[in-house]
Amino acid sequence: MLKTQLTTEQLYEKLKNIKLGGQVCVYSLRKCEELVPIINEINELKEEKNAVILAHSYISPEIIYGVSDFVGDSYKLSRDALTTKATTIVFVAVRFMGETAKILNPEKEVLIPAKLDGCSLADSIDPETVQELRRQYPGYTFICYINTTAHVKALCDITVTSANVYKVVEKVPNDKIYFLPDKFMGQNLKNYADRHGIKKDIKYYSGTCYVHEDYDIEDILKVRLEYPDAKIVSHPECNTKVIDHSDFVGSTEQMLKFMRETPSKQFLMLTECGLSARLQSEFSDKQLVGSCTLCKYMKSNSLQDILRALKDPLPKDRVVLDEQTRLKAFKTIEAMFKYAES
Numbered sequence: 001m002l003k004t005q006l007t008t009e010q011l012y013e014k015l016k017n018i019k020l021g022g023q024v025c026v027y028s029l030r031k032c033e034e035l036v037p038i039i040n041e042i043n044e045l046k047e048e049k050n051a052v053i054l055a056h057s058y059i060s061p062e063i064i065y066g067v068s069d070f071v072g073d074s075y076k077l078s079r080d081a082l083t084t085k086a087t088t089i090v091f092v093a094v095r096f097m098g099e100t101a102k103i104l105n106p107e108k109e110v111l112i113p114a115k116l117d118g119c120s121l122a123d124s125i126d127p128e129t130v131q132e133l134r135r136q137y138p139g140y141t142f143i144c145y146i147n148t149t150a151h152v153k154a155l156c157d158i159t160v161t162s163a164n165v166y167k168v169v170e171k172v173p174n175d176k177i178y179f180l181p182d183k184f185m186g187q188n189l190k191n192y193a194d195r196h197g198i199k200k201d202i203k204y205y206s207g208t209c210y211v212h213e214d215y216d217i218e219d220i221l222k223v224r225l226e227y228p229d230a231k232i233v234s235h236p237e238c239n240t241k242v243i244d245h246s247d248f249v250g251s252t253e254q255m256l257k258f259m260r261e262t263p264s265k266q267f268l269m270l271t272e273c274g275l276s277a278r279l280q281s282e283f284s285d286k287q288l289v290g291s292c293t294l295c296k297y298m299k300s301n302s303l304q305d306i307l308r309a310l311k312d313p314l315p316k317d318r319v320v321l322d323e324q325t326r327l328k329a330f331k332t333i334e335a336m337f338k339y340a341e342s
């Protein structure tokens, strides 16, 4: 039995300000009362099984505020995955993120409870295509976004996240860069390099994230008319026009930092709804304007699936990587830490 159990009131306090996606992310006291027993059961099992729960900011708020031990973006979570002493990691996000945790923690059991086994961006490129690109672009340093499978990472040189991509590309001692898989991040990276006098030949692949590619400059113009003081905050997976008209561009953790530190009170968040929910829950003096988009892959995680994975994991919940692939992919992440933190 847990020493301190979460109460309905404590959960409600965290969730009461969240109002997103029609009825999907709206929490009454009654709804919290229904959620609390399963939350406490998961927290009890975590202790019993020496497990930790890593949750991406895009997943449902009841998971973030009810059962997670670490919350953040890919970069923060990959760092957190390295520090945990637990023997089991439940990665509540999408498969490539669980694979990253396994690459860093081969001796630990890594479980992914998500119902949907995909991500439009990670699925946009496969290992055969990377091999072909490497033949086409000899002499290029292949940099992959963290939103790729372990097998794709294993064929690249360096992994990056949205939090460190610019810094890493700037530091890599090669003027020829091939970035994959996101075409908008690739284009934004090229523009950034041009603006900052970084003379590199940057090529990039044509993949997209279906959540971020939907945002358009119209979304910004409408909000600017109605809320002239609102700050527009966007993710580097958005298209170039959106990026150029934003007040701040960064990873989800960097966006939260920006909101915390800026005196502005209104924000349009051009990223998945999970971050808007964190804004509503954690910054009660700040207001979200405009709408946001849900990622069906991230939102396919539920408390019920986390409980099942902890109690009695199915083969599909377990992340298994062959050692050769893991070691090659590990080197690309090691290279990221080296360039990002130097």
Ligand code: SF4
Binding pocket: 094, 118, 119, 120, 121, 122, 147, 209, 210, 211, 212, 272, 295, 296, 297, 298
């Ligand atoms: S928002 Fe969803 S589809 Fe887009 S990159 Fe993230 S997990 Fe993949």
